[in-house]
Amino acid sequence: MSDTLYDKIGGDAAVNVAVDIFYRKVLADDRISRFFDGVDMDRQAAKQKAFLTMAFGGPNKYTGEDMRRGHAHLVAKGLNDSHFDAVMENIAATLTELNVPGDLIAQAAAIAESTRKDVLGK
Amino acid sequence: MKRIVYEGQSYGCSENETVLECLNSHGVPIPSSCKAGVCQTCLMRATKGNLPPESQKGLKPTLAEQNYFLACSCRPIDDMEISTPEPGQGKIPAKVIGIEPLNSDIVCVKLNPDIPFQYRAGQYINFFKDAATSRSYSLASVARLDDCIKLHVRRIPRGTVSTWIHESLAPGDRVDISEAIGDCFYVPGNPEQGLLLIGTGSGLAPLYGIIRDALADGHKGPIRLYHGSLNVEGLYLIEELRKLSLEHENFSYSPCISEGEAPEGFYQGIVLDVALKQTGTLSGWRVYLCGNPDMVNAAKKKTFLAGASMRDIYADPFVPAAS
Structure with a gap:
């Protein structure tokens, strides 16, 4: 049986480690940190975990419509492609820091990239 | 089939059906998002019935200990009674047994609840001035060390409840408090952690x-x-x-x-x-x-x-x- 991307990256345990690293990078990134001002950090961390789980090919039932609805208030605040690019960079940097091989990072990035239109409400 | 009691109504939960699916299929709206046990939007609390371990996966230990669970990953193993997390409404009668100044602005209020009162040091209660007026105060006492519960109440300028506590409340008075709520408390199990x-x-x-x-x-x-x-x-x-x-x-x-x-x-x-x-x-x-x-x-x-x-x-x- 061939392992899925999610298994190869390390499953739930890896996502738990990744979410702290990823969220720290996002908060420290001046390009996008303002979108996270005033949010409940616990709730936000749980959502980020759900997002990373999806990007890693793990269990999720997100639909494009969920992504659209969940980010509409941010699009109204000016969320655009440059911010999405910044998040993509932070995902790649997180996985690099966790010594995930390049081909798996590329697969995760492709899954995350597939949400771009819905996240940005295009 | 297991029975789920929620807000006074009983629902039948089929084999392999989650609590979320069961309630939604009966037209009961429960907020949810990822439906995969991750985002924690569908957080609920069990007041009766054992929980399957996978329904508490990823929760903070302090939430798990209070029987919170995720409705989307809970396939009941027991009949259950559940609620959405809006705690702090229950009223428990208590007697004021002491009010002592801690500094010029803060008093320690000591209370003896009429019934056994379970809490974890660090949680808080709602303290009722009357049926419609309450404020939240943290518990400063420790159940296994102290024989009464203690609150530290600061006098807030023009504060309805704190002014009443500072100026009118006296030992011997009877008041209502809620059950203990909140997830800010000590959890044993990692004794070397800073x-x-x-x-x-x-x-x-x-x-x-x-x-x-x-x-x-x-x-x-x-x-x-x-x-x-x-x-x-x-x-x-x-x-x-x-x-x-x-x-x-x-x-x-x-x-x-x-x-x-x-x-x-x-x-x-x-x-x-x-x-x-x-x-x-x-x-x-x-x-x-x-x-x-x-x-x-x-x-x-x-x-x-x-x-x-x-x-x-x-x-x-x-x-x-x-x-």
């Missing part, structure tokens, strides 16, 4: 309880308390905390004042800044925060950026009453 506690004003109350609870549990790792106020007069329990730090080698107490020169034995500066400067990296630490909401929110972010894991940060901001 604990960092930062509080302002009467935000010391839950931290004082958590510290005594941890020490009574035999916590071995460093326990560092930073308590801040404008001036020395705004601090309290100074002697008790200094004594505690002499009795326990792993406990340190750093009182901080943000205005004027600090006398010997006190630190000058904003309590959060002093704490972060002295502790450095917080990777692997557990953090407890309580007091002024601006301080708590800034501290959540800064301690996280300093390396504490989000799962290890517990906070209880004082939310001002709506005017």
